[in-house]
Amino acid sequence: MxxxxxxxxxxxxxxxxxxxxxxxxxxxxxxxxxxxxxxxxxxxxxxxxxxxxxxxxxxxxxxxxxxxxxxxxxxxxxxxxxxxxxxxxxxxxxxxxxxxxxxxxxxxxxxxxxxxxxxxxxxxxxxxxxxxxxxxxxxxxxxxxxxISPSASDLLSEGEFAIPARVSEHIQNRLCGSMSRARHIHSLAYRIALVADGGLSGTIARPSAQDWDIAAADLILEEAGGALLRLDGEKPLYNQPSTRHDWLLASGPAVRSSLKNALIEAIEEQA
The missing domain is CATH 3.30.540.10 (Fructose-1,6-Bisphosphatase, subunit A, domain 1)
Structure with a gap:
């Protein structure tokens, strides 16, 4: 380009x-x-x-x-x-x-x-x-x-994930501590871009992200071959009356299902 x-x-x-x-x-x-x-x-x-x-x-x-x-x-x-x-x-x-x-x-x-x-x-x-x-x-x-392209690994035990502590704890308990959690990166957009280029295997956005936090990174990840998705599997929509989004998951296709299931389990466990 x-x-x-x-x-x-x-x-x-x-x-x-x-x-x-x-x-x-x-x-x-x-x-x-x-x-x-x-x-x-x-x-x-x-x-x-x-x-x-x-x-x-x-x-x-x-x-x-x-x-x-x-x-x-x-x-x-x-x-x-x-x-x-x-x-x-x-x-x-x-x-x-x-x-x-x-x-x-x-x-x-x-x-x-x-x-x-x-x-x-x-x-x-x-x-x-x-x-x-x-x-x-x-x-x-x-x-x-x-x-750029996202990681091709399909294992939660490989790569690094930038995810909330409670989700990491849930996954590590399930995997006997074999998951690597990345150090905190303040920019959500940059975390998603790192998923797009394989620097991270996945990241999760809490229910507070706004359009401006994610719109650019969303397209970058999608065009790299990954996706930023809601828990129902749909893509987030922008320029709606509310700019706020619910839980979002960013990953390549290989690890998406495993990470999504772990996030849903962690949310339900904390409910």
Whole structure:
């Protein structure tokens, strides 16, 4: 997926997202490790001046060239007007803000375009780890322009899984402690992208993920050959009245059934 131009010489959507993500990453790095100002939104969710700066840049940059697209971002007040848009930008200026503020490397800038409830173009950029993931519906997925694919292992006892502690404990009890749980990565989008490139064998999202957390990574994983699915086996839908999602499971096809069954058992055990 090299740089491609739309009719008239302008960047097409995927390269527009990639170019914007790179600049957004530079903005993030200008604040990284420098104690940016922080506020708390909701109950305990931090937002920093870096989040706001990136959000402002992306909104101005993207809507200037795609004024007919809708807009949904973690750091912009939601508007029901987005529901009428045929195509919609779904943006997380910094996915993994807690990690960003703690100085860890695994934060990302997440950009997607959604149409008819599903992402059609996606870019995820990790400025510190220097990984740029891209995907277009039907065109495959890459990391730094190299094709990616998920792990082919069908065993929960192989690979690493980024999953909640209670699910890990349930699986390890069943497997006599033979499952490897990865260290915590604050960015859910990056965890899903690592499943897409085989760096992780699977990950689970709790019932709190929002559209902006997962839309880009969802397409990247799907185009790599894996899937992000609800427990009923269906794909999540985006640009709905509620942006919140229930339990979600990300994996390659080989381990999907085993991981899904273990998650369902763990949920039922805790009920």
């Amino acid at each position: 090299g740089a491609r131009l739309a009719e008239g010489g302008a960047l097409n959507d995927i390269e527009l997202l990639a170019d914007a993500a790179r600049v957004a990453g530079e903005i993030g790095l200008s604040y990284f490790g420098k104690s940016p100002e922080v506020w708390i939104k909701g109950k305990d969710s931090p937002v920093s001046e870096a989040d706001i700066a990136i959000d402002c840049y992306l909104k101005e940059r993207l809507l200037a060239v795609r004024p007919d697209y809708g807009w949904l971002s973690e750091e912009t007040e939601d508007s029901p007007a987005r529901l009428a848009a045929r195509r919609l930008f779904v943006i997380d200026p910094i996915d993994g803000t807690r990690g960003f503020l703690q100085g860890t490397e695994n934060w990302t800038v997440s950009l997607a375009i959604v149409e008819a409830g599903r992402p059609t173009e996606a870019v995820l950029f990790g400025p510190v780890v220097e990984r740029l993931y891209k995907a277009e519906a039907g065109c495959g997925a890459t990391c730094n322009d190299r094709p």
